[in-house]
Amino acid sequence: MNKRIKEKWKLAIYRNKKSEGYYLKKTITRKTYNFLRAILLFGLCFLIIQPLLNKISMSFMLEKDLYDPTIIVVPRNFTTDNYKLVSSLIDYWKSLRNSLFYSLIISILQVASATVIGYGFARFNFPLKKFWFACVVLVIIVPPQTILSSLYLNFRFFDVFGIAEFFTGKTINLLNSPLPYMFMSLTSMGLKGGLYIFLIRQYYRGVPKELEEAAYVDGCGNFSTFIKIMLPDAKPIITSCFLFAFVWQWTDSFYSTMFLGKISLLSRRLTAITQLLAEYMTGIGTGSRPSVAYGQMMISTGMIMAIIPLLLIYLVAQRTFVESLSQTGIKM
Amino acid sequence: MAKTKQKDLKKRKAIVGYLFILPFIIGFISFMAVPLLESLRMCFSNVIISTGNKGFVLENIGLRNFVRAFTEDPDFNRMLTEEITRMAINVPAVLIVSFIMSLLLNQDFKGRGLVRAVFFLPVILSSGVLIGLEFNNSMLDGMKSYIQENSNVVDITASLQEILSNSGMGTRFLNTVYDILNSVYEVVLSSGIQIIIFLSALQSIPKSMYEAAKIEGCSAWESFWKITLPMVSSIILVNVIYTIIDFFMRTDSEIMEKIRTNMIRLDYGFSSAMAWVYFLCVIVIIAVFSAITSRWVYYYE
Incomplete structure (x- = not known):
């Protein structure tokens, strides 16, 4: 072992001499650069993770620990009461189940439709193609608020050409059913629907045309080519779009408040947590409003609870997530 | 035939x-x-919800809603200009940070997978309601001051600021530095997807180009400006547009909240007028930015 190190040094000194000091200089520069980069990366990673860790440690504290200056990370009075309280406040298991169910369904619908549409845009030539693609871009850049009021009113007083009014004398209120939102997702108009179309189209544009031609020669029709060849081929991008859709749907409160009003979802429960806490405090008769710090603690706990499923998914799927997007080679 | x-x-x-x-x-x-x-159409009209679940009627009132938004409403102008200024600072910052980060993450080093995983974590952490809760600053500030009142902790950042301001450097300069430092977290948190997009672009540059340049005697610095930058320039355009859209579409921004609260108050005409003004601003900004960026986009093929 010792001998090997000696030899290594000998070689280094020899190389340094041969290159008239260039080798030493180069090594020092490289090492310094690596060191500085490591510090920078560590700092930024810490910056991203620290709030999360902070929340985790806070969620195990008692309220009085927050005011104790000697406690920063490790709680003195370790407790899981916060979790119990929050889970009863936000009705955790039921909300979790609902969130899981709706996020899953909606993201599947979104990705399925985006795949079909993206393939259509990437692989077929038809009149007005440019126009329709401009429409996709329009879908991406229109803020949802712009069409919100109109959509809201139309779903509130839903009626196709006055048929319902003609028969029953009043319009249908669709706002409290998840159907309209599902239908929107199915036609790729849900949360960030345009973006998924765009990504999948970019992917399909990069797939060689020969693949399709070979399939055609072998007697595959348009649809069976799509299902048998193009769909399996696009697995990476479909997976990452699905993950995006799932995560964004999970944390979304905007569309959910609009269309899934009656269903208790984690994201919406989470935003209401301080209010729920106040109600609870008056309910048990303490009479006082919860302190700001205590409310914040509850929010932290709730946030941890809400994103744990996402973090688990992320841990499992992280590799596919990142690699697939890197493979896509998004081009304009 | x-x-x-x-x-x-x-x-x-x-x-x-x-x-x-x-x-x-x-x-x-x-x-x-x-x-x-x-x-x-609602922008130019007064929306009347008719009684008895029958639907709604539009009554044409011309430009009243816009006049109201720009001249009568106390917040709208301020919010709009604030939002646009914040965008003008935020978008370049996000682009530069994400570009540098993707350059770093594209290099080979130990633990790269882990660092990448951490850097894409913001894709989750900065989505939807989470970021709204995270940046609920009034709440956090309240908590901080409350804790400080109830215990005599010395805040490290505060004391550091005091030392620095006593050291004789300009206060204005220092304040800018504090502002930048304060927004680092926000910028890093909102650049997750941009890093992914840049990274994918960097990986699609053929390695042989760099090798050829190296043989010709090109330094790393030169090959960055002559190869890397032109090759990813089209992606820079994509990222500029994505970042702008992402910034304006945050559903938790002040102006979005205002539009929504007005809608809940059944003030549909007014809220859609504001939404349309906002939308037009977004379009104009995207057009300007992409016109500027696309002038020096280089297409390899």
């Missing part, structure tokens, strides 16, 4: 293509085009 057959194939392809994008056309017309036009 052959020609007609080819034409036939083309026609069939076109029909199948339309079949594939049919869901989009249906969705676009019913959930985008029609509502968009209708909300445009």
